[in-house]
Amino acid sequence: MHFLLREGALPLLLFGLLAAAPFLGFGQGYAMTLLARAMILGMAAIGLSLLVGGAGLVSLGQAAMLGVGAYAVVILDDAGVTDALVVLPVAVGAAMLFALATGAVAVRTSGVHFIMITLAFGQMAFFTASSLAAYGGDDGYTLYARTEVAGRRLLEDRLGFHYVCLGLLAATLLLCRAVLASRFGRVLRAARENPSRVQALGFHPMPYRLTAYVIAGGIGGLAGMLLANATEFVAPSFLAWQRSGDLLFMVILGGLGAPHGALLGALAIVLLEEWLAELTEHWRLIFGPLLILAVLFLRGGLAGLPAQLRAGCSRG
Amino acid sequence: MAEPLLRAERLHKRFGGLTVTNDVSLTVETRGVHAVIGPNGAGKTTLIHQIGGSLRPDAGRILFAGQEVTRLPPHRRARLGLARSFQITSVVPGFTALENAALAAQARAGSSFRFLRPAASEAGLNREAMAALEQVGLVDRATVPAGALSHGERRQLELAIALAQRPRLLLLDEPLAGAGPEETERLIGLLRWLKTQYGILLVEHDMQAVFALADTISVLVYGRIVASGRPEAIRADPAVRAAYLGEDVAA
Numbered sequence: 001m002h003f004l005l006r007e008g009a010l011p012l013l014l015f016g017l018l019a020a021a022p023f024l025g026f027g028q029g030y031a032m033t034l035l036a037r038a039m040i041l042g043m044a045a046i047g048l049s050l051l052v053g054g055a056g057l058v059s060l061g062q063a064a065m066l067g068v069g070a071y072a073v074v075i076l077d078d079a080g081v082t083d084a085l086v087v088l089p090v091a092v093g094a095a096m097l098f099a100l101a102t103g104a105v106a107v108r109t110s111g112v113h114f115i116m117i118t119l120a121f122g123q124m125a126f127f128t129a130s131s132l133a134a135y136g137g138d139d140g141y142t143l144y145a146r147t148e149v150a151g152r153r154l155l156e157d158r159l160g161f162h163y164v165c166l167g168l169l170a171a172t173l174l175l176c177r178a179v180l181a182s183r184f185g186r187v188l189r190a191a192r193e194n195p196s197r198v199q200a201l202g203f204h205p206m207p208y209r210l211t212a213y214v215i216a217g218g219i220g221g222l223a224g225m226l227l228a229n230a231t232e233f234v235a236p237s238f239l240a241w242q243r244s245g246d247l248l249f250m251v252i253l254g255g256l257g258a259p260h261g262a263l264l265g266a267l268a269i270v271l272l273e274e275w276l277a278e279l280t281e282h283w284r285l286i287f288g289p290l291l292i293l294a295v296l297f298l299r300g301g302l303a304g305l306p307a308q309l310r311a312g313c314s315r316g
Numbered sequence: 317m318a319e320p321l322l323r324a325e326r327l328h329k330r331f332g333g334l335t336v337t338n339d340v341s342l343t344v345e346t347r348g349v350h351a352v353i354g355p356n357g358a359g360k361t362t363l364i365h366q367i368g369g370s371l372r373p374d375a376g377r378i379l380f381a382g383q384e385v386t387r388l389p390p391h392r393r394a395r396l397g398l399a400r401s402f403q404i405t406s407v408v409p410g411f412t413a414l415e416n417a418a419l420a421a422q423a424r425a426g427s428s429f430r431f432l433r434p435a436a437s438e439a440g441l442n443r444e445a446m447a448a449l450e451q452v453g454l455v456d457r458a459t460v461p462a463g464a465l466s467h468g469e470r471r472q473l474e475l476a477i478a479l480a481q482r483p484r485l486l487l488l489d490e491p492l493a494g495a496g497p498e499e500t501e502r503l504i505g506l507l508r509w510l511k512t513q514y515g516i517l518l519v520e521h522d523m524q525a526v527f528a529l530a531d532t533i534s535v536l537v538y539g540r541i542v543a544s545g546r547p548e549a550i551r552a553d554p555a556v557r558a559a560y561l562g563e564d565v566a567a
Contacts, residue, residue, distance in 0.1 A: 181434040183422055190408045190419055197406045200368065201481060202394030202423040211429070 010306055011173065011260040014267070018166055022159055032158050033230065034274055039165045040226045042266035043172050045250040046259045047219030050176050052248070053256035054185060055212045056192030057110070060244045061102070061118030064125035065220025067239030068095040070228040071129060072221070074141045078134070084149045088225060095221020096214050098125070103213035107206055122241050129236040140235030147229055155229055165226055169263070172219055176259040179215065188212055253294055255301020264302045319382055321346045321485055321515040327366055327376035329359075329539075336362045337373065338539040344485060344515045349507070351518045351526045354536035360519045361403055363536070364489045367517065368400045369393045381484060394423065399483035401474040403490045403519075409463030413454055413473050416462050417445035420480035448480035449473075452506060468499035475506065486516045492525055504528060527551065 017024075021035055044066055051057045072091035081087065102121040109117055135141045146155040154160045179185050191198040191205035198205055228234045237243075246269070254265025272290070276283035298305060320343035329337035336359040344350045352360050365371035367378060369390035377386045385393050394400075407416050415436070421444040422428055422435065435441065449455050452472040457465060462473055471491060478486055491507070492500050504525050510516065511529065520526050526533065527547050534544040535556050543549075543556050550556055 178432045178434070181436065182432055183428045183430045183435045183438075185431075186415070186419055186422065186435045187428050190411065193408045193410050194406060196370070196390075196402075197408060197477075198419075199370075199390045200394055200400050200402075200406070201420050201477070202391050203428065204389070204391045208428075 006306075010264070010303065014260065014263060015166070015170060018169075019163075022162060029158065032162055034270065036161060036165050036230045037227075038267050038270035039169050040223050040230060041247065041250065041270060042263040043165075043169050043226070044220050044223035045247050045254070045262035045266045046169075046172050046176055047216040047223070048247050049251045049254075049256065049259050049262035050179065050212055050219075051216045052251050053259070053261070054176075054180050054192070055188050055209050057107070057209060057213070058115050058248065059106075059118040059213075059216070060115050060241060060248065061106075061122035061125075062216065062220050062247045063239050063241065063243035064102075064122040065095045065099060065217045066224035066227060066243070067125055067129055067236075068098045068217075069221030069224025070234045070238050071132070071135065071224075073143065073147065073225050073228040074135050074234045077143055078141075082145060082148050083151065084147045084155075087147050088222070091225035092218045092221045095224065096218040099214045099217025099220075100210070103210050103217070107209040107213060119241055119244070122239065122244055126236055126239040126241070129239050136235070138236060140233055140237075143228060143232045143234070146232065147225070161229070165230075168222065168226070172222070173259055173263065176219075179212075180259070184208065184211070249291070253291065253298075253301055255298075255303035257300050258303050261301050261303030268302060318346075320344060321381060322367070322517065323379040324367060325377050325379070327363070327373045327378070329362060329366060329371065329373050336539045337366065340376075340536070340539070340541055342517075342534055342541070342544070344517050345531075346484070346515050347512060348531040349511045349516045349518050349529045350532045350534065351520060351530035352534050352536055353520070353523070353526055358536040359539040360536055361489060362539075364400070364403075364487055364517070364519055368398065368487055394481065397482075397484035398487060399478035399481040399485070400487035401471075401478055401489060401491055403493060405467070405470045405474055407462040407470055407473055407477065410461060412459050412461055413449060413465065413469075413476070414442065414445050414458040416473060417448045417476050417480040418442055420448070420477045421445050421482075423481060445476075445480055448476040451479055452476045453502065468495045468503075471495055471499070471503065472506075475503075475510075479510075483514065486510065486514050488516060488518045488520075490520055491518070492520055492522045500525065 018039065022032065026032065026035060044062060048059060048062045051059050069091040072094045073087055076087050076090060106114055106117045130138050149155065155164060187198065187203050188208045191208060195205050250265035250269050251262045253268060254263065255261030273287065276287050300307065322344040324340060324342050327337050327340045340363060342350060352363065354360055362371060366373045369388055377384055380393065380396055380398060418441040421441045425441060446455065446458065449458055452475045454469060454472050454476055457469060462470060465473060475491065492503055495503060507529055530547050533547055533550045534541050535550065543553050
């Protein structure tokens with residue numbers, strides 16, 4: 001059991017389990033849909049954790065990034081463009097542009113003001129999506145086929161979609177890790193802990209924060225594009241602020257110390273929700289207190305659990 | 317005579333009805349210590365903030381290395397070679413001592429908009445950071461998180477951070493505050509060496525340290541410089557002794 005508590009073992013274990021899941025009894029359609037959803041939300045949460053854990057910026061606007069990515073799929077689908085070679089860069093690029101425009105205003109603030117301003121931009125995006133009559137307005141838009149990959153219908157295949165999501169999830173995680181450890185990430189993390197020290201060294205924190213916001217936005221756009229394909233349906237509810245709240249909760253439950261915490265949080269919440277809902281229709285009465293207990297007693301979140309257990313073992 | 321490294325001219329700063337900096341002018345040469353002393357509330361830290369750039373004076377100007385910096389924000393002044401230590405120690409607590417110093421080295425060694433290569437493995441930055449830690453005698457503690465260092469060690473680290481910036485001017489706000497007698501001895505020794513390399517503007521309460529280190533002393537009372545000169549002259553100035561120094565120094 002001890003090797004499981006080693007540093008770095010946790011993300012490997014997670015990816016091993018996700019890769020093997022279709023052959024471990026999660027191969028049916030419903031379970032696969034659930035796993036894809038967890039992985040996609042995990043991806044968006046990893047992007048958000050770059051902001052919350054890395055930059056110390058608590059954003060309530062990450063769902064808007066997902067929405068921009070998802071509506072990019074819709075708008076291109078409506079125009080007859082369904083190949084990922086176009087759809088993917090457009091979805092990610094649009095979300096990054098949206099993040100750049102809104103972030104340029106938002107990163108000038110911090111704390112509660114940052115939360116409120118990202119929420120406000122998120123709500124603006126939500127109401128814009130609701131008013132897009134050409135794309136179904138409030139009723140949403142049904143995609144009749146998934147995005148193709150270089151002309152091949154790779155994503156229609158259940159296993160194919162699973163492994164595409166898994167691959168992009170791994171790439172996202174590795175990217176965020178590298179960014180946090182880089183020169184850029186070092187300045188970002190230092191500015192979270194002590195902005196006046198960072199300024200006295202000659203760095204202006206704002207461009208670093210804005211860049212992080214844009215990276216998180218791009219990851220959100222990627223997740224939105226995948227989510228649209230997973231559900232084959234896009235509605236303004238993709239951009240609802242409650243979804244931003246869910247994502248934030250995944251990040252915090254999973255732990256702010258490392259990006260894989262966000263993934264762990266996403267998996268835990270999506271799967272727990274599902275499992276409890278099967279047990280009883282009053283599942284929220286159990287779910288809420290469980291989350292509160294987890295936040296109260298898990299220092300460092302779920303991702304900090306191995307370290308806590310390690311400390312426990314060496315003490316015991 | 318050569319142009320001094322730092323020249324503050326007729327600075328004024330008011331907070332509401334309170335004048336905290338009143339017509340203050342001073343210079344710091346490229347080497348040596350100019351110390352600013354004065355009782356609590358005399359406006360020493362406010363003065364440091366104006367020179368560092370975190371406060372803007374209401375009137376007057378500040379020239380650094382021949383360039384007017386009065387309106388530049390702190391990070392731009394830092395890029396010109398102005399390093400500061402804070403009255404309340406200001407390090408990045410979650411970073412190790414080494415990473416704190418490496419961050420300072422990174423500030424002037426190329427762009428920090430690099431996203432993929434791990435910064436911790438950059439040998440050049442680590443070497444400079446280590447050299448700075450060595451100068452302040454903190455090499456043994458390089459891998460300890462700054463938050464876990466003792467108070468005196470954090471003061472040393474703050475000096476190492478300033479050195480890793482390869483500055484021209486050190487702006488030191490009470491670098492000895494809270495240090496024990498042994499740490500004080502060590503820090504004074506260090507500052508004595510540093511003043512042969514850098515221009516230093518020093519604000520300090522420890523009079524023994526000030527008189528041991530300073531080449532010039534200015535006495536600030538209620539925001540105004542009441543005396544300025546060589547340490548011997550300040551020590552002998554009857555007005556200063558009456559107003560501030562007391563029997564402590566006379567003894």
